[in-house]
Amino acid sequence: MPALKKISNLVLPLPVTLTTCRAEKEDSSTDNIIPLSWVGIVEYRPHMVNINIGKEKYSANIIRERKEFGLCIATVDIMEQVDMCGYTHGNKVDKFEMAKLTKFAAGKIDVSLIKECPICLECVVKSSIVMTTHEVFFAEVINTHVDERFLDGSGEPDIEKMNILGYANGMYFSLGKKLQNLYYSKNN
Numbered sequence: 139m140p141a142l143k144k145i146s147n148l149v150l151p152l153p154v155t156l157t158t159c160r161a162e163k164e165d166s167s168t169d170n171i172i173p174l175s176w177v178g179i180v181e182y183r184p185h186m187v188n189i190n191i192g193k194e195k196y197s198a199n200i201i202r203e204r205k206e207f208g209l210c211i212a213t214v215d216i217m218e219q220v221d222m223c224g225y226t227h228g229n230k231v232d233k234f235e236m237a238k239l240t241k242f243a244a245g246k247i248d249v250s251l252i253k254e255c256p257i258c259l260e261c262v263v264k265s266s267i268v269m270t271t272h273e274v275f276f277a278e279v280i281n282t283h284v285d286e287r288f289l290d291g292s293g294e295p296d297i298e299k300m301n302i303l304g305y306a307n308g309m310y311f312s313l314g315k316k317l318q319n320l321y322y323s324k325n326n
């Protein structure tokens with residue numbers, strides 16, 4: 139079998155998140171959005187996630203300083219807005235205004251979250267590792283929000299209904315249909 143040319147975009151599938159942060163200026167603050175796919179879950183107790191940002195990026199500098207961010211899950215419905223936020227920079231443009239995304243205030247941290255996203259997590263940075271090109275931030279999830287429209291009858295998020303946006307190898311994908319429940323094969 140031939141080898142992959144590059145593995146960075148080929149651990150599949152990668153969800154697309156819209157990560158939010160807030161920069162403080164003298165007597166004002168500005169909200170920013172950075173699409174990120176290099177994200178993951180790293181701990182269960184307490185719940186912790188990681189995000190991986192190019193270490194020179196505007197958003198990396200803010201998150202390093204403020205030690206908090208919102209992690210909002212993107213859907214196929216807002217793909218174009220996601221795309222726009224991925225080639226523009228928060229120090230030059232107000233991405234909330236440009237992409238016409240709706241803010242709502244986080245409950246426990248000082249950032250805005252995104253109403254169009256079915257799930258938003260409030261995250262507090264606990265540590266980070268500086269790599270060659272990227273910095274990995276490890277953060278505790280201290281509050282969560284799920285849009286009621288995406289809850290099923292038992293109060294669980296209906297992932298299929300959310301139509302989550304995925305990213306791989308320079309392309310967007312829909313994460314598709316539910317196939318089975320976890321460990322369904324035990325009952326066969």
Ligand SMILES: Cc1cc2nc3c(=O)[nH]c(=O)nc-3n(C[C@H](O)[C@H](O)[C@H](O)COP(=O)(O)O)c2cc1C
Nearest residue numbers: 173174175176190191192196197224225226227228
């Ligand atoms: C779908 C998608 C996924 C991305 N994933 C990452 C990522 O995981 N890490 C990263 O540093 N940049 C990632 N980017 C690129 C940043 O979003 C982009 O550099 C952005 O313009 C930086 O914003 P800022 O200058 O406001 O910080 C991604 C972009 C898109 C569109």
